[in-house]
Amino acid sequence: MLGRDGRTVLVTGGAGYIGSHVCKLLAQRGFRPVVFDNLVSGHRWAVRWGPLIEGDIRDGAALDQAFANHDPSAIMHFAAYASVAESIRDPLSYFDNNVAGTVSLLAAARRYGVGQLVFSSSCATYGLARQVPIGEEQPQLPINPYGASKLMVERMLADCGAAYGLRSVALRYFNAAGADPEGEIGEWHANETHLIPLILEAASGRRPAAFINGTDYDTPDGTCIRDYIHVTDLADAHVRALEWLRHGGASQNFNLGNGRGYSVKEIIAAARTICGRDIPVVVRERRPGDPPELIGDPALAKRVLGWSPSRGDISDQIGDAWRWHCRAVKRFASTKPVQSVA
Secondary structure, three states: OOOOOOOEEEEEOOOOHHHHHHHHHHHHOOOEEEEEEOOOOOOHHHOOOOOEEEOOOOOHHHHHHHHHHHOOOEEEEOOOOOOHHHHHHOHHHHHHHHHHHHHHHHHHHHHOOOOEEEEEEEHHHOEOOOOOOEOOOOOOEOOOHHHHHHHHHHHHHHHHHHHHOOEEEEEEEOEEEOOOOOOOOOOOOOOOOOHHHHHHHHHHOOOOOEEEEOOOOOOOOOOOEEOEEEHHHHHHHHHHHHHHHHOOOOOEEEEEOOOOOEEHHHHHHHHHHHHOOOOOEEEEOOOOOOOOEEOEOOHHHHHHHOOOOOOOOHHHHHHHHHHHHHHHHHHOOOOOOOOOOO
16 A cells, blocks of 8 residues: 555546546646546546556445555545436436445545545536526526536535535536647547537538537527636646645635637637638537526636636637547547437
8 A cells, every 4th residue: 555645636537538637737746646437438548647446436345445555635526427418318327426426435535534525516506597607606506417416416525524524625617628738638538428529520520510409599699608618727726626625725616617608609610710621510409408508707716726717718729629639530540430410
């Protein structure tokens, strides 16, 4: 067993899109990320800055072994299912993985005396925004099981703080976008659900068209508006939140966004310009559980954590994602291209 050095961090879901970017930054800032991931949606190739433990957070024995062997001083918790549409079709799987899985993780943390945790939460906990941009004081009334599962975990963290002294930071972020500007890692899913990579798949020919789910929302152009935040800016906020806890900071919840939203049509137009391609588009019906507008107010994170987005421009986010996508298509050329609009 490695002795607790205060720099080892257990990163659940660290082989995934956001978790892997956080691991890279953790290593750059002197931490030792230990990834715990079942590789259901994560990738072995994305684990490059510390050891990988293959395991499921619902498996208490596997967690015991990870804690005993690596003795982490803190946890970053990304492991979760994260599709709104899928959560509506199969809510029990979301409550099992996201909620019951976190119960298992928190129980293991308590057994091994780990009292600091940074949680990957979501703006989906707010549901239909009463005011835009959304501040942390707004009511959390999720309208889909995914958002509900994230809110349940936030409640568990608060209750474990009161009962056991766990200190935690929940980061409610908006739409993650972009890729590592150095091109080492990026977003790559077998069954993609996120707007920007779906558009880029259409631009590269891996998908016949991009799609717009609903054009009758109460927004200027009728399509959903979202606040997109670069994945490296998210990584920076996670490491700052960890440092906040390491230096004795109290439990806190923060919104992470740029404070500006873009509609689906605006994202498609920007991608056409950046990629230099005429991206085909298919218009479909609304998806259930999609709020018309989600824009975050990041003022609290800026004030308390000293955090500020450095790649907030949508052209940076799409540009970085496109460069990664072009490399990834070559690297993973053997993967089966998408044959239909999903």
